[in-house]
Amino acid sequence: MNTSDFQALMTTLEMAALTTAILLVIGTPLAWYLAKMTSRFKVVIEAIVALPLVLPPTVLGFYLLIAFSPEHLPGQLWQQATGKQLAFSFSAIVIGSVLYSLPFVVQPLQKAFEQLGDSLVEAGALLGAGPIDRFFSIVLPLTKASFITAASLGFAHTVGEFGVILMIGGNIPGETRVLSIALFDHVEAFDYARAHLLAISLLIGSMVLLAAIYWLNLPRKKRLKRLPIDIEQGEPSND
Amino acid sequence: MTNKHVVNAIDAPETAKQANIAELDINIKVNYQQFTLAIDLSIPLTGITGIFGHSASGKSTLLRAIAGLEKSLLGSITLTNNALASNTLVNTEQGYYLKPEHRQVGLVFQNSRLFGHLSVFGNLEYAVKRCKNSQLNLNEIIELTELSNLLAHRVDELSGGQQQRVALARAILAEPKLLLLDEPLSALDQHSKSQLLKMMLTIQKRLNLPMLYVSHSLAELQQVCDNLLVLAKGKVVNFGNIHQVIHQFNRYKENDIIEHQTSLSLPIKAINAHHGLTTLVLNDKQDIYLASDEDFQQQTYLRCFILASDISISLTEPSNSSIVNHLLGTINAISHRDNSVLLTVQCGTQDFFVTISAFSQQRLSLSIKQPVYLQFKAGAVRTFIH
Numbered sequence: 052m053n054t055s056d057f058q059a060l061m062t063t064l065e066m067a068a069l070t071t072a073i074l075l076v077i078g079t080p081l082a083w084y085l086a087k088m089t090s091r092f093k094v095v096i097e098a099i100v101a102l103p104l105v106l107p108p109t110v111l112g113f114y115l116l117i118a119f120s121p122e123h124l125p126g127q128l129w130q131q132a133t134g135k136q137l138a139f140s141f142s143a144i145v146i147g148s149v150l151y152s153l154p155f156v157v158q159p160l161q162k163a164f165e166q167l168g169d170s171l172v173e174a175g176a177l178l179g180a181g182p183i184d185r186f187f188s189i190v191l192p193l194t195k196a197s198f199i200t201a202a203s204l205g206f207a208h209t210v211g212e213f214g215v216i217l218m219i220g221g222n223i224p225g226e227t228r229v230l231s232i233a234l235f236d237h238v239e240a241f242d243y244a245r246a247h248l249l250a251i252s253l254l255i256g257s258m259v260l261l262a263a264i265y266w267l268n269l270p271r272k273k274r275l276k277r278l279p280i281d282i283e284q285g286e287p288s289n290d
Numbered sequence: 291m292t293n294k295h296v297v298n299a300i301d302a303p304e305t306a307k308q309a310n311i312a313e314l315d316i317n318i319k320v321n322y323q324q325f326t327l328a329i330d331l332s333i334p335l336t337g338i339t340g341i342f343g344h345s346a347s348g349k350s351t352l353l354r355a356i357a358g359l360e361k362s363l364l365g366s367i368t369l370t371n372n373a374l375a376s377n378t379l380v381n382t383e384q385g386y387y388l389k390p391e392h393r394q395v396g397l398v399f400q401n402s403r404l405f406g407h408l409s410v411f412g413n414l415e416y417a418v419k420r421c422k423n424s425q426l427n428l429n430e431i432i433e434l435t436e437l438s439n440l441l442a443h444r445v446d447e448l449s450g451g452q453q454q455r456v457a458l459a460r461a462i463l464a465e466p467k468l469l470l471l472d473e474p475l476s477a478l479d480q481h482s483k484s485q486l487l488k489m490m491l492t493i494q495k496r497l498n499l500p501m502l503y504v505s506h507s508l509a510e511l512q513q514v515c516d517n518l519l520v521l522a523k524g525k526v527v528n529f530g531n532i533h534q535v536i537h538q539f540n541r542y543k544e545n546d547i548i549e550h551q552t553s554l555s556l557p558i559k560a561i562n563a564h565h566g567l568t569t570l571v572l573n574d575k576q577d578i579y580l581a582s583d584e585d586f587q588q589q590t591y592l593r594c595f596i597l598a599s600d601i602s603i604s605l606t607e608p609s610n611s612s613i614v615n616h617l618l619g620t621i622n623a624i625s626h627r628d629n630s631v632l633l634t635v636q637c638g639t640q641d642f643f644v645t646i647s648a649f650s651q652q653r654l655s656l657s658i659k660q661p662v663y664l665q666f667k668a669g670a671v672r673t674f675i676h
Contacts, residue, residue: 173359174403176390178464179420188416192407 056249058225059233066141066229067209070148074156074205075198077149082160101158103151112218115147119219144220144227148209155204163197164190196268203264207257311336312372312500314468318365318380320351320524327351327524333517335468335500338490340515340532342508348524349504353470355380356502357397358390369395371467396466400473402457404445410456411441417463426465426497434493435459451482455489462493471503475510484674487513508548512536513593513674540598540632540643541625550598550632552642554578555591567614567668570594573638579614580671593674598632598645600670604663605654616665617642621658624651631656635664 085096103111118125119138129137137143167190175185191198213231220227222236230249237246312335320327327348333339343349354360356367358379366381379388379395404413414432418424432438435455445453454474461469471490475483491514494501505511511518511532518535520528528535533553540550556570561582568582570592586592608616619637631651633644642664656662 170399170401170403171405173390174397174399174405175416176359177357177393177395177397178417178460179391179394179422180416181389181391184420189405193405 053245055224055228056230056233056245059228059230059249062141062225062227063210063229063231066144066148067206069145070152070209071156071202071206073145073149074152075202078153078156078201078205079160082157083164085157085161086164101154104154108151108212108214109218111151112147112215115143115150115215115219119143119146138219139221139223139227141220141226144216144229147215147219148212151212151215152205152208155208156201159197159201159204160194163194167193199267200264203260207260211253211257312467313370314356314502315366315368315370316352316356318355318363318367320348320355320360320363322362325351325524327355329521329524329526331519331526331529333502333519333529337516338494338501338503338514340511340518341502341504341521342506342511342518343521343527344506346523347521349506349521350472351524352521353397353472353502353504356468357395357470358388358393359397369468377467394465394467396461396464396469398454398457398461398469398471398474400476402445402450402453404453404456404460406445408445409441410437410443410445410448413445413456413460414441414463417460421463421465424463424465426463428463431459431462434496435462435489449482451478451485454478454482454486458486458489458493462497462499466499469499469501471501473504473506475505475507483510490514508536508539509674512553512595536595537641537643540634543625543627550643550645551595552598552601552640553593553595554640555593557591558586558589561586568592570671572617572640576617576637578617578671579668580673581668583673594671596642596666596670596672598643601642601644601664601666603633603635603644603646603650603654603656604665607663608665611665612667613665614668615671616663618661618663621656621660621662624656624658635662637664 081100085093085100088096116138117123119129120126121130121136121138126137129135129142133142137146171189171193172185175189180188211231212229213235216227216229216232217235220229220232222228222232230253234246234249234253237243237249314333314335315331316333317330318327325346325348329348329352341349341352351360355363356379363380364382366383367379368381369377369379371377377394378386379393380386405416408416414428414437418428432441435458437452437455437459440448440452440456445456448456458474475486478486487510490501490503493499494514503511503515515532517530518528518532519526520535528538530538533555536548536551536553539548554570556572556578559569559571559577561568563582566582567579568586570578570580572578580594604616607618617637619635619642621633622636622641623632623634625632625634626648627645629648630645631648633646633651633656635642635644644664
């Protein structure tokens with residue numbers, strides 16, 4: 052792997068890590084809200100969150116490109132705030148990735164929160180735990196597996212992104228040139244050896260990550276020591 | 291229960307304010323599409339207060355409202371402690387709503403709701419850590435709930451009865467001012483039920499912790515409750531001393547709730563080891579005898595009941611009978627049922643309920659105000675000790 056490919060790898064990992072972190076921060080409350088929501092607008096929000104699953108990435112990329120351009124409000128605000136152009140920047144591909152990978156984080160979390168239900172959270176409240184305390188002491192430990200799944204899927208999906216980044220990021224080395232785009236470049240240049248190297252790395256990397264997720268989601272071994280007890284009758288000594 | 295059964299509160303326990311004891315003032319409405327709960331009641335918080343009703347009578351909704359889990363309620367709930375300091379839990383007119391975590395009201399649910407990621411000890415510690423100015427001794431509560439041998443266990447390894455004991459201990463360790471119990475025994479076997487009932491009584495007395503105990507089993511409530519609140523279709527049907535409320539059920543024509551009976555709490559006068567009989571004081575002049583049980587030794591009062599069908603009537607004192615209990619009383623009421631007659635016979639201040647056949651009633655030509663002898667075997671006086 053030469054320096055430019057290594058640089059693309061670092062850009063990819065940085066983008067994916069940052070995207071995953073942002074997704075966990077905004078995806079968790081969004082998933083919680085959706086899990087508790089009973090209004091009929093729930094389906095509308097769910098549909099919006101799920102859109103990137105079915106939409107061609109170029110469609111999302113196209114609209115983001117327009118929005119990020121200095122002629123339009125989001126791009127203008129960004130430029131005023133940071134002094135830099137948003138389109139074709141690292142920030143642009145992170146924002147694009149957040150939107151594009153949103154369902155991969157929100158959906159497993161929403162499902163986990165729905166399955167967990169209110170009963171244990173209510174029990175926590177009656178023991179004097181406030182909402183933040185309840186989230187960290189009850190919800191998070193009991194939905195840990197789903198958080199791992201959500202973070203891994205969000206990360207893996209971001210690493211594998213191509214269309215959105217090509218539309219809004221272009222191909223700037225060290226800024227927006229990620230692995231999938233570097234791979235495309237090598238193929239365009241008929242450099243199949245380097246293309247192979249990147250392709251097989253992405254394939255194995257994704258494979259390992261997914262296998263790790265499924266392994267983590269296996270039923271965990273009993274953590275506490277099992278002692279012989281009479282399950283049906285309580286301790287016989289109490290009779 | 292139909293609406294014609296609705297009676298006003300009988301002999302409501304003396305108002306809490308006079309007696310200087312804790313009180314829960316409830317004036318709330320909870321509206322659902324198919325169901326409305328409307329309660330306007332002051333509950334004196336002494337001992338264990340039972341809440342009885344069929345499913346969909348509003349018992350659980352009432353507990354959830356007190357605990358702060360019922361968001362769609364209108365009205366107010368105020369908790370006054372025995373120092374007469376009032377603590378408003380909710381007052382929707384003033385836009386005041388105390389969150390459940392600030393109410394200091396504990397709740398033991400039907401399905402214990404233990405935290406699966408924590409051990410038994412972890413569950414107890416969860417409550418202790420969040421309790422401000424904790425006064426209780428953790429070890430004492432562990433001992434009272436007999437959890438010492440289970441502390442290291444995962445909660446999903448426990449039996450239903452063990453889980454409910456953890457839930458009870460956990461709720462107590464949060465040191466609530468009022469403990470609510472929502473059908474805590476309904477999923478348990480008979481042995482665990484009586485074990486947990488005894489524990490509830492011991493804990494109530496030891497910690498002087500008022501409890502509201504919801505159940506659809508009148509027999510369970512009869513064992514531990516001092517007062518009983520009866521709900522039907524979201525409304526208060528009856529509230530008062532538990533024995534009087536149970537006697538009120540006898541008077542309903544269509545009583546499918548409980549067998550006709552006389553329900554009593556009486557002081558123990560003597561336990562005669564020689565005859566195997568225990569004597570209870572009914573009034574200055576009259577005693578009741580029942581078969582002794584070793585458990586009586588630790589008690590001063592005994593809860594018992596006598597089924598109306600276990601008592602017979604005699605016009606003369608049956609002095610040559612093996613039946614040990616014969617009490618002179620006066621017929622207060624005669625109520626005709628299909629082929630039987632329910633008599634209310636007053637002995638001193640205590641009403642007894644007696645079912646006899648219509649044939650016997652005619653043969654003895656019984657009438658109101660007539661003095662009669664009640665007779666029943668020692669074995670007919672049933673207690674709740676298993």
